[in-house]
Amino acid sequence: METIKIKTPMIQLDQFLKWASILQSGGEIRFLLEENKIFINGNLCTAKRKKLYPGDKVEIKGIGTYLIQGE
Structure with a gap:
């Protein structure tokens, strides 16, 4: 699992994936x-603007698992 630090209290999923260089x-x-490949804290995610907070775990099937950490 890779830890990704964010500088804000929360970040949207689509922004997070760009911030972490997972997507271009x-x-x-x-x-x-x-393709139902994104899970947030073990739950299937279908919203691209899902709000993520420090402590959340993002799992992308076939790509990796990431833990969001605050400053």
């Missing part, structure tokens, strides 16, 4: 959502 653009998230 926010638009690419659509394909991951359509």
Whole structure:
């Protein structure tokens, strides 16, 4: 599991994926959502603008697992 630090109290999923260099653009998230590959804290996520907070765990099937950490 990789830890990704954010500088804000929360971050949206699409912004997080760009911030962490997982995707090149926010638009690419659509394909991951359509294929049911994104899980937040163990729950399937279908919202590209899902709010993420420090302590949340993002798992992307076939790519990796990431823990969000605040400053």
